[in-house]
Amino acid sequence: MRVLITGLDGFTGHYMRDELIMHGHDVVGLKSDLTDEEGLKAEMRVIQPDWVLHLAGISFVGHGEPNDFYRVNLMGTRNLLAALVDCGKQPSSVLLASSANVYGNSTGGTLSEESTPKPANDYAVSKLAMEHMAQLWLEKLPIVIVRPFNYTGVGQNDSFLLPKIVLHYKRKSPIIDLGNLDVWRDFSDVRDVTKIYRLLLESPPIGEVLNVCSGRVYSLREILGICERLTNHVLDVRINSAFIRANEVSLLCGDPSRVQKLIGSWEMVPLEETLRWMLGEIIF
Numbered sequence: 001m002r003v004l005i006t007g008l009d010g011f012t013g014h015y016m017r018d019e020l021i022m023h024g025h026d027v028v029g030l031k032s033d034l035t036d037e038e039g040l041k042a043e044m045r046v047i048q049p050d051w052v053l054h055l056a057g058i059s060f061v062g063h064g065e066p067n068d069f070y071r072v073n074l075m076g077t078r079n080l081l082a083a084l085v086d087c088g089k090q091p092s093s094v095l096l097a098s099s100a101n102v103y104g105n106s107t108g109g110t111l112s113e114e115s116t117p118k119p120a121n122d123y124a125v126s127k128l129a130m131e132h133m134a135q136l137w138l139e140k141l142p143i144v145i146v147r148p149f150n151y152t153g154v155g156q157n158d159s160f161l162l163p164k165i166v167l168h169y170k171r172k173s174p175i176i177d178l179g180n181l182d183v184w185r186d187f188s189d190v191r192d193v194t195k196i197y198r199l200l201l202e203s204p205p206i207g208e209v210l211n212v213c214s215g216r217v218y219s220l221r222e223i224l225g226i227c228e229r230l231t232n233h234v235l236d237v238r239i240n241s242a243f244i245r246a247n248e249v250s251l252l253c254g255d256p257s258r259v260q261k262l263i264g265s266w267e268m269v270p271l272e273e274t275l276r277w278m279l280g281e282i283i284f
Contacts, residue, residue, distance in 0.1 A: 001092075003201070004049035006030045006080065007056035011156045012097075012190060016053060019194040030056065034076025037083070044087035051093040051201045054080060058123070059099075069126035077130050081137045093204040094141050095197060100149040100186075100211065100254060102128040108249030113147070113209050113258055131209065142206045146197065149213035149254040153190035154278055162187070162223065166278045168235055169227045175236045179243030181224070184217040184251040189269035199263040213254025214268050226272050230279055 003020050007013045008029030017027045028047055032039035034056060057073040077096065084091060103111050104118035119125045134143050152162040168176045196212050228234055256265075 001050040001201075002026045002028065002047070003051045003053065004028055004030065004047055004091075005053045005055060006034070007054075010055060011153075012055050012194065014155060015153065015190050015194045016055070016197060019191075019198050023198065025051075034072055034079055037079045040079050040083035041086050044083040048087055048089040049084075049091050052080075052084060052091050052095065053197060053201060054094070054096045057097075066122040069122045070129070073123070073126040074129045074133060078133055081134065081141060081143075085137070085140050090141070092142060093201045094143045095201055095204070096130070096134055096143060096145045098127045098131050098145050098147045098209075099124065100147045100213065102131070102147060103252070105245055105248050105252070108251050110215075110253045110255050111211070112255040113211055138207055142204050144200055144204045144206060145209045146200070146212045147209065148193060149186040149188065149211065149252075151188040151190050151193045151212075152274060152278070156190070161220075162275075163278070165223060165227060166275065169231045169233055170279060172231075172233050173235065175238060177238050177240040177243065178220065179240065179245070180248065181221040181237065181239070182219055182250060183248060184219045184253070186213045186215065186217050186252065186254045187271050187274075188212070188214045189271075189274040192268045196259060196263065200259075203263070205262050208258075208262075210259045210262070211254045211256055212259060213256050214271075215254060215256045216271075217251060217253045218271055223271070223275070226275055227279065230272075230276060 003025050005013050005016055005027060008017060020027050032043045054077060058068050101124035102117040102119050103115055104120040104124065106118055107115065117128050119128050131145050134145060137143060156163045158164045158167045193212055224237065
């Protein structure tokens with residue numbers, strides 16, 4: 001298949017390209033800016049993709065300009081869908097990456113796709129708005145929406161939590177500033193996530209909204225303990241109030257049962273193995 005990946009040069013896009021090429025597909029990236037509606041239409045008429053995986057967008061919650069979330073994540077996605085409808089060939093699969101951030105941080109426990117979204121920042125609101133907007137295009141495009149929970153791996157920007165922690169251990173830094181250590185979150189390995197995306201592209205459950213997660217939680221304190229054991233390095237962890245969210249629930253876990261029913265389940269990479277890989281102890 002000829003697969004268009006928006007955000008091809010990003011963290012997830014890099015692994016997604018490798019996953020698809022390994023399975024015999026032709027991968028192309030996007031040259032146009034998502035905010036350039038006419039440029040997108042012209043490019044889609046040339047590419048005419050069989051499959052589309054839309055990863056591009058502003059993903060860092062702390063991004064400084066709130067309007068950018070809506071300009072890129074919402075309107076940029078709409079521009080892409082309009083360009084696909086106008087390209088002269090309907091793709092057989094269109095996968096849009098939303099985010100588990102749409103659930104917010106005020107409802108704890110295990111979150112299924114039926115859990116009520118409670119977005120708590122502009123990034124999450126833009127993603128939820130994108131989901132609703134995409135529903136308007138279902139008669140014209142075979143759209144599937146995924147809500148990935150936290151995932152990580154080699155190459156992720158250290159503005160994200162786990163790469164930040166790993167970098168401090170790799171550098172043998174004496175001190176690290178963190179927030180609440182006793183919060184439990186669902187983490188996956190980027191290589192598992194890209195496998196799930198590929199399988200969904202191959203057999204798209206059109207119209208579905210799907211959690212992409214491990215169904216397993218780890219506390220920040222546990223993660224620090226794993227890194228300490230793997231590196232024999234002890235960090236002085238300082239609790240910084242700037243990193244503590246008000247009314248944050250202690251445990252957030254994704255329910256992966258819906259996606260597992262669709263594509264099957266397998267033994268996902270344990271977080272300790274992901275951290276080993278990131279710390280450079282072993283090569284996969």
